[in-house]
Amino acid sequence: MRIFEIILLLSLVVCAVSVAFMKDLLTSIVIFMSYSLIMCVIWVLLQSPDLAITEAAVGAGVTSILFFVTLKKIRAIQKEGRHEQAER
C-alpha cells in the first residue's frame, strides 16, 4: 500500500511539473484535471472520503470546466478581432 502511495505522490509531482512546462494551454488544463483526480485518490488513501468527493466534483469537474470555457471565450474574442481587422 505504501508503494502505491509513493507512486501516486510521484505522479502528482510529474503532473505539476508538466503543467508548468506544457506550451499548449489546452493540454496543460487536461493535465491539471488529471492532477486533481490523482489528488482525489490520495485523499481516499488518507482516510478522508469527504474531501475525495468534494475534490472530484469541484477540482476535477467545475474548475477545469471553467478553465475550458475561459479558453474558448478567449479564442472567440481573438477570432472576432481578426475578422474585424480583415473587414477593415
Add this chain to the structure above:
Amino acid sequence: MSRLRDDYENSWWRRFQGWVDGETDLLAEGMEIRVPGRGEDKPLRGARHEQEKVRGQHNEPAAAPEGSRTVYNGRGIRCFRRFYQVMSVLLCLSIIFVLLWTVSYLPAFGNAGNPDNNEVSARYIERGLQETGAVNIVTGMILDYRAFDTFGESCVLFIASCCVLVLLRIDAAEGDEKAKKRLAEANDRIFEPKNDIILQKCACILVPLILVFGIYIVLNGHLSPGGGFSGGAVLGSGLILYLNAFGFGKTERFFTEKVYRRMTLSALTFYCLAKSYSFFTGANHLESGIPLGTPGAILSSGLILPLNICVGLVVACTMYAFYALFRKGGM
C-alpha cells in the same frame, strides 16, 4: 537635522516610498519601447506616432536625445527582466529549502502522539454524537460546532458569484431588451455545435443519475461522507451537463436569474436565522426545542439536515451561475 531634510525629496527613501505608493514608476520611461512589432496593436501605435509628431513639433531639439534614452531604457528593461527571473528562481529555491528544512524537523507522519492530535479533536470524537446527533463527525463539526464559519464560506461563494456577475454581465443600453438578447445569442453561438445527438442521448441517461446522486449526498451528509459542499458541487455539475446538451432554452424554463436570486437569498437567510436561534439559546442555557432524534436515521441530528440542504442549494446555484455567466454573460 535640517541638512538631512534639504534633499529629502530626492532621497532614496522618498523615491522608494513614492514607488510603493504608485506615484512614480522607475520603469515608466522605458515602457514605451517594446510595443511595435505585433499586428494587433496598430491603432495604439498610430496614436503614439501622432503624439510623438506633436511633441517633435513643439520642442525639436529634445527629440534626438530622447530617442537615444529610450533605447537605453529598453536594454534596461531587458536587464531588469533577466534580473527578475534569476531573483525569482532564487527566491523560490530558498523558500523551498527553508520549508523542507522545517519538514525535516516535523514529528513523524501518521503518529498518534503528534501534537496536533490534542484534546480538541478528542472532544469532537468523544462527545460529538451525543451533542450534535451526527454520525459523520466532520459534518457535525462544520455544521454544528463551527456553523458560523460555514455560513461565512457560503457568503464568500455568494459574493464571488456577484462579482463574476458584475464583471461578465452583458450590458446593453437601458430598456433595450432586444439588443441585449441578440448580444447574448451572439455570445452563446460561440459554443457551437448545438443539438449534438450523442451528447443529448448521453445526457438523457446521465443527468438524472447525477442529480439523484447529488441529492443523496446532500440528504445523507450527516450519515455518510459528503454533505452540502460536495453534494452541491455534484448537483451543479449535473445542471452544467444538462445546459451543455440542451442549451439555454431548456434551462431557462426553471432556472433564471430571479430564481437564482430568490433561492440563494432564502437559503442564506434561513441558515442565518436558524443558527442565530440555536446559538442564542445555547449561550443562554435555554432549551432550544430542536429534537436530536436517534443517530443513524435520516430525520435526525437537529438542524444539520436543513443546514446541509441550504448549503447544497447555495453551492449548486453558484456553480451553475459561474458556468452560465462565463458562457453567455447572463443567466
Add this chain to the structure above:
Amino acid sequence: MDILLFVNLEETVSIILFGIGFTMLMLHRNLIKKIMGMNIMDTAVYLFLAVKGYIKGRMVPIVTDHIQDVSAYINPVPSGLVLTGIVVSVSTTALMLALTIRLYERYGSLDLDEILMRAKEEERT
C-alpha cells in the same frame, strides 16, 4: 535530515508542489498559467493539512458500532478545514478567470507585461 524527509514523504511532496506552484506564479507571464500555479499552491496546502490529521491504522471519522473512542478515528479537524477551503478556492478561481477575460477583452493579450505596457500607454494618451 534526509531520513525524516523520506518518512514525512507526503509533507515533502506537498512542499515541492508548493514550490512548483510558486515558481509558476512568479515566472510564467501567461495569466491562465499563473492561475493554475495558484491552484497548485492551494492543493499543496490542503495536502499538507490533511496529512497532518492522518493517523496510521485508524478509521474514517464516521461513528460505526457506537465506538466513540479517540483511538479509533483519525483527526477530524483538518478535514473540516480543507473541505470548506476547496469550495472557496473554486470561487476565487472563477473570479480570477472572469478578470482575465475582461483584461483580454480590453487589451487583447494574456501576457501580463504586455497588458501593463498597454495600460501605461493608454494612461499617457
